[in-house]
Amino acid sequence: MQMTFRWYGDDDKVTLDQIKQIPGVTGIVSAIYDVPVGEVWPIEKIIALKEKIEAKGLNFDTIESVPVHEDIKRGLPTRDELISNYCETLRNLSKVGIKVVCYNFMPVFDWTRSDLDFELEDGSTALVYRQKTVEKMDPSTGELSLPGWDSSYTKEELKDLLNEYKKITEEDLWNNLEYFLKKIVPVAELADIKMAIHPDDPPWSIFGLPRIITSKKNLDRLINLVDSPSNGITLCSGSLGPNPNNDIPDMIRYFGSKGRIHFAHTRNIKITGDRDFEEAPHRSVDGSLDMVEIMTAYHDVGFDGPMRPDHGRMIWGETGRPGYGLYDRALGATYLNGIWETLEKQSK
Numbered sequence: 001m002q003m004t005f006r007w008y009g010d011d012d013k014v015t016l017d018q019i020k021q022i023p024g025v026t027g028i029v030s031a032i033y034d035v036p037v038g039e040v041w042p043i044e045k046i047i048a049l050k051e052k053i054e055a056k057g058l059n060f061d062t063i064e065s066v067p068v069h070e071d072i073k074r075g076l077p078t079r080d081e082l083i084s085n086y087c088e089t090l091r092n093l094s095k096v097g098i099k100v101v102c103y104n105f106m107p108v109f110d111w112t113r114s115d116l117d118f119e120l121e122d123g124s125t126a127l128v129y130r131q132k133t134v135e136k137m138d139p140s141t142g143e144l145s146l147p148g149w150d151s152s153y154t155k156e157e158l159k160d161l162l163n164e165y166k167k168i169t170e171e172d173l174w175n176n177l178e179y180f181l182k183k184i185v186p187v188a189e190l191a192d193i194k195m196a197i198h199p200d201d202p203p204w205s206i207f208g209l210p211r212i213i214t215s216k217k218n219l220d221r222l223i224n225l226v227d228s229p230s231n232g233i234t235l236c237s238g239s240l241g242p243n244p245n246n247d248i249p250d251m252i253r254y255f256g257s258k259g260r261i262h263f264a265h266t267r268n269i270k271i272t273g274d275r276d277f278e279e280a281p282h283r284s285v286d287g288s289l290d291m292v293e294i295m296t297a298y299h300d301v302g303f304d305g306p307m308r309p310d311h312g313r314m315i316w317g318e319t320g321r322p323g324y325g326l327y328d329r330a331l332g333a334t335y336l337n338g339i340w341e342t343l344e345k346q347s348k
C-alpha cells in the first residue's frame with residue numbers, strides 16, 4: 001500500500017510542502033484542472049505537473065480523475081469523438097508514467113451532500129447528507145453549491161440536462177458505460193494503465209438521476225463488462241458505506257483477490273438514519289465502519305496500490321475546500337498507516 005494525498009494543484013490552499021511533512025505519505029493524486037471536459041490533456045501539462053510534484057520528492061502515478069463527458073454517459077452521437085479524445089489522454093498519461101486513472105460515471109452530479117459545514121459535537125465541521133433535505137433541493141434553480149458539482153453549467157443548461165436524463169434508464173446508463181469501456185479498456189491495456197471507477201456517492205439515485213455503481217452486485221457487473229485487469233475499481237469506503245447492506249471488508253476481499261482494486265479511498269462515515277449520514281473522523285469508534293477490518297482486508301489481499309484518507313473534517317479552525325483540508329486528512333493518513341504498520345508486524 002502506498003499512502004497518498006489528493007492535491008488540487010497550485011490553487012489548493014494545502015501545499016506540497018505541507019503534504020510532504022505528513023509521516024508516511026509518499027505520493028500525490030492530482031489532475032489537470034484547466035482543460036475542458038472532453039478535450040485531450042496535452043502532454044506538456046502532464047509533464048509540468050509531474051515535475052512539480054517529483055521536485056518535492058513525492059511520487060505521482062495516480063490521476064483523480066479524467067472526467068467523462070456527459071455526452072458519453074448519455075450515449076449521444078458525439079461520444080465517439082469524445083471517447084477518442086479520452087483515449088488520447090490515456091496515451092499521453094502513459095507516456096509520463098501514470099499507472100492508475102480514476103473516473104466516475106455519475107450523471108451530472110459527482111459526490112453530493114446536503115450540508116458542507118455541519119457542526120459536530122466537538123466543534124469541528126463535517127459534510128453531511130440528509131435525504132429529506134436533498135429531496136427539497138432543486139438543482140435546476142442554480143442556488144445549490146455542492147462539492148462535486150460542475151458549476152460551469154448555467155441554470156438553463158442544467159435544467160435541460162436534467163430533463164434529458166429523464167429519458168435515460170439505469171439499463172441505458174449500463175449500455176453507455178459498456179460502450180465506453182469497450183473502447184477505452186484496450187487502449188488502457190496497451191498503455192499499462194489501470195482504470196478505476198469511483199462508486200456513486202451516495203450509493204443511490206439522487207434528483208431522479210440514474211446511478212449504477214452502488215453495490216457489490218453492480219461492481220461485479222462492471223468488472224465483467226470488459227474482463228480485463230485494466231477495468232477496475234476505486235474502492236471508496238465512504239461512498240459505498242452509507243448503504244448498510246454494503247459490506248466493505250467483504251467487497252475488498254472479493255474484488256481485491258481478483259486484482260481489480262486499483263485505488264483505495266479509506267474513510268469512515270456515521271449512519272445517523274435511513275439515508276442519512278455524517279462524515280466521521282477516521283477511527284472505527286467514531287463512525288459506522290470498522291476501519292481495522294477494512295485495513296485487514298486490504299492487507300490480506302496483498303493490496304499494493306495507492307490509498308488516500310479521502311476526506312476530512314475541518315478542525316482547529318481550518319477553512320478551505322469542503323472535505324479537503326490539511327489537518328484531519330493528515331490525522332486520517334496517520335491513523336491508517338498505524339493500522340497498516342501493526343498488520344505488517346503481525347504478519348511477519
Ligand code: DNO
Nearest residue numbers: 064065102103104110111198
Ligand atoms: C470526492 C471524490 C470524487 C471522485 C470522483 C472520481 O471526494 O472522491 O469527486 O474524485 O468521483 O471521478
